Amino acid sequence: MKHILLIVLLGASLSVTAQTKLSLSYDDALQMLQKGNQSLKIADKGIETARTERDKLNALWYPSLQGAGTYVHMSEKIEVKQPLSQFTDPAKDFVHDIIPDDKFISGILDQIGSYTLAFPLAPRNLTTVGLTAEWVVFSGGKRIRAGKIGNRLIDLARENRAQTDATQRTLLAESYYGLSLAKEVAAVRQDTYNGLKQHYENALKLEAAGMIDKAGRLFAQVNMDEAWRALEAAQKEVTVVESALRTLLNLEDTCKIEPTSPLFINSTLPAKEEFQQTMRSGNYILNQLSLQQSIAKQQLRIDQSGYLPDIALFGKQTLYAHGIQSNLVPRTIVGVGFTWNLFDGLAREKRIRQSKITEQTLALGKDKAQDDLSVGIDKLYTGLQKAQDNVQALNSTIALSEELVRIRKKSFAEGMATSTEVIDAETMLATVKVARLAAYYEYDVTLMNLLALCGTPEQFRNYTVK
Structure with missing residues (x-):
């Protein structure tokens, strides 16, 4: 029996020591996010793919060299x-x-x-092996336009990567400060439970002294139990949010995160017009639409160049020939030629029309996106102002609630206040504190969303209160 108990205690000890506690600031969490986040790695692969596509388009500038061999059996000799x-x-x-x-x-x-x-x-059996080379020296500007499209594709992939980074930063702010909020709320619930527990113990003493009846003591006990359930719910919320943050940062499940960057709020904000101006030049969606417009414009030029001929140098070198005399077919041939599509059933005109429609659609989409983003800026900026007003109002309410709790506890101990009054004061204080914490959290997350919408999420740290 002693051996079994020793094994159980040893296993429990190993379980405790296996858990590591990690004190993590927001900047440290951001560095970990940018190193191990899978979404960012996928976006980086998108940039590599765009570069490969650009190189593939630039290959049109180089000559082509092909090797070919032929064996022919004819029914009669020539x-x-x-x-x-x-x-x-x-x-x-x-x-x-x-x-x-x-x-x-x-x-x-x-x-x-x-x-x-x-x-x-x-003879009836012929065999040839040779090389054929072709170099397009004029294509109506197609290669130049294709090279520009390749560069725009890289820029588009970079914008997509930046947008992905902003999205992950937003998720990090929600998770990191969500964990800070959950821990702060749990601390408030713990204080409330401790206060109601102390109130319940005082109620037991007063009941024993005959100063309150059994109903008053039971009322205190019920509210203490309710505070305990609220504390358990807050602790479970901490576990859930912490698990989400570990997943985002790609950490082990045994790692316990302790956020060191507190929730914050700024007393002043830049003018809304500054955010509007930054959004017009830095928003990822607008930049992507501008790049897509540029690609559509170059595609239109490529389609219009279909009216021009293609001129190419060509050459052929026969390496091996059996059955064909060199005086009939020379071993080396060089020359210049052109191809000119004079009529293709109006396919060129249709492609040009389609490219123009695409370019016009992108222009309309960009205008609409800018209007929608302006509305988003107004909404988020208003949310920041609302959070500031709430915190300012709740600060005064908290001071009043703390004083009310102190007075009613003292009055209850002297038999001049009821249990209901004490519990109402404790509950109101906890509610106001949680509301202020929620306002802080809403401000932090809304600020990150606003900066991400403007295309400047890296400026979030400039707003952090030290």
């Missing part, structure tokens, strides 16, 4: 056939002019003329 009669007939006429009655020579010439002379050019 040859030139020439009848000899075209040579013997003039000879017969010449002989008749000299010897009109000659039959011997004419017979010989007729016999020769009945034959056909054949000159073989290629």
Whole structure:
């Protein structure tokens, strides 16, 4: 039995020591986020993909070199056939002019003329192996436009990465300061429970002294139990929020996080117009739409260049040939040529029209997005002002509630206040403290959302109260 108890105690000790406590400031958490966050790694891969696409488009500037081999079996060999009669007939006429009655020579010439002379050019089996090179020297500006599109694709991927970073910063602010809020609320619930527990103990003494009845003592006990349930709920909320923060930072489940950066609120804010101006030049959605407009513009130029010819240098070098004589097909060929699509069933016109519509749609989308973002700025800025007003009002309320709790506890101990009055004062103080903490949290999260909307989430640390 002693051995079993020792093993249980040893296991419990190892379980406790396995948990590590990590004191973490917001800046430290941000550094951990940027190193191990999976969403940011995916966005980085998007930039690499865009660079590869740019390099693929730039490959159009280089010549192409292809190797090819061919084996051909023909049903008949290639040859030139020439009848000899075209040579013997003039000879017969010449002989008749000299010897009109000659039959011997004419017979010989007729016999020769009945034959056909054949000159073989290629056998039935042919084999060739060679290299073909082509270099487009003029494409109507397509390659220049394609290179610009490639650069815009990289810029677009970078904007997407910055937007992803802003999103993750917002999630970090919600989780980090959410954990701070949960711990502060748990502390308030703990103080409330301690106060109501002390009140319950005083009620027991007063009941024993006959100063209050059983109902008053039971009322104090019920509210103490209610405070305990609220404390347990607050502690569970701490566990949930802490788990979300660990997942975001890619930490082990055994790691206990202790946030060291407190909730904060600023007494003053820059003018709303400054945020509006920053949003117009820094918002990720607007920047992405501008880049997409640039891509659509370059695509329109590419489509319009379809009316121009493509001019290219070409060359061919035969490395091996069997059955084909070099005097028939030269081993080396170089030249210049062009292709000009004169009519393609109006496909070019349709592509140009489609590119123009895309460009116009992006322009309209950008205007609408800017209007929607302006409304978002107004809403978030109003939320910051509301949080400031709430905190200012709640500070006075907390001071009043603390004084009311002190007075009613003293009065209850002297038998001049009821248990209900004490409990109401304790409950009101806890409610006001939680409301002030919630206002702080709403301010911090709203501020991060506002800065992310402006495209400047890195400025969040400038607003942090030291």
